[in-house]
Amino acid sequence: LILAQTALETIPRELAQHPAVVADSKRRRKPPDEILLDRSVHHAAMSRLKEARSRGRPDIAYHVVLDVTCAPAYRCRSLKLYVHTRNDLVISLSEDVRPPKSYDRFRNLMEQLLVRRQVGEEKDLMTVKEMKLRDLIAEIKPGKVIGLSRLGNRADLHELVSGSMGKKPCFVVGGFPAGHFDDETTSLFHELCSIGGEGLEASLVVCRLVYEIEKSLGLG
Numbered sequence: 001l002i003l004a005q006t007a008l009e010t011i012p013r014e015l016a017q018h019p020a021v022v023a024d025s026k027r028r029r030k031p032p033d034e035i036l037l038d039r040s041v042h043h044a045a046m047s048r049l050k051e052a053r054s055r056g057r058p059d060i061a062y063h064v065v066l067d068v069t070c071a072p073a074y075r076c077r078s079l080k081l082y083v084h085t086r087n088d089l090v091i092s093l094s095e096d097v098r099p100p101k102s103y104d105r106f107r108n109l110m111e112q113l114l115v116r117r118q119v120g121e122e123k124d125l126m127t128v129k130e131m132k133l134r135d136l137i138a139e140i141k142p143g144k145v146i147g148l149s150r151l152g153n154r155a156d157l158h159e160l161v162s163g164s165m166g167k168k169p170c171f172v173v174g175g176f177p178a179g180h181f182d183d184e185t186t187s188l189f190h191e192l193c194s195i196g197g198e199g200l201e202a203s204l205v206v207c208r209l210v211y212e213i214e215k216s217l218g219l220g
């Protein structure tokens with residue numbers, strides 16, 4: 001499972017002098033380029049930012065990472081999770097990882113990972129490298145790459161999952177709050193499927209997907 005184009009990045013240089021960023025930087029006693037861009041804190045600064053609608057939502061990765069890593073399918077190593085960011089970093093999570101349940105601790109961990117490219121006590125449990133989504137998929141070598149999007153062809157999730165389980169499928173869900181996969185990402189999919197007419201939160205889509213995977217594996 002890949003969470004792709006995830007809105008997880010440190011504050012870009014062009015926003016470093018904005019008063020909302022300077023205030024947060026003082027409060028957290030960290031330089032802006034070591035703080036995650038977060039719309040809930042940096043909203044005023046983000047109005048100047050390119051593609052602002054799809055950026056500044058680290059909480060999406062937080063929810064997905066917690067939901068997936070506690071799932072039986074993940075714990076029994078039948079499912080692997082990668083978080084690909086909009087800046088082409090790929091975070092790989094080991095099956096033994098226990099991410100912090102507190103958002104503050106998760107945020108600090110992500111900041112450490114993105115800035116220092118490694119984390120202390122979680123070393124080897126979470127790794128990050130610069131990598132395009134295309135190269136990640138080439139490395140995983142899935143039998144089938146299935147993108148999930150409201151704009152895809154309508155599919156029954158149960159049939160989609162049970163029909164692809166023997167093919168080493170790779171499911172790709174967008175880790176951004178608004179907009180759609182870019183053309184480069186869409187070109188990597190064998191299929192683009194919708195599981196409903198309305199736009200759903202990434203974490204809800206992931207939970208439904210994991211549930212179907214577990215049923216297919218007999219873990220339900």
Ligand SMILES: C[S@@+](CC[C@H](N)C(=O)[O-])C[C@H]1O[C@@H](n2cnc3c(N)ncnc32)[C@H](O)[C@@H]1O
Pocket residue numbers: 147148149150151172173174175176177178179180181193194195196197198199200201202205
């Ligand atoms: C909050 S949505 C992104 C917003 C986008 N406008 C949308 O409606 O899909 C995050 C991700 O959840 C997944 N998603 C949301 N609604 C979906 C749907 N109806 N069918 C399949 N996937 C969906 C997609 O992977 C999407 O990139």
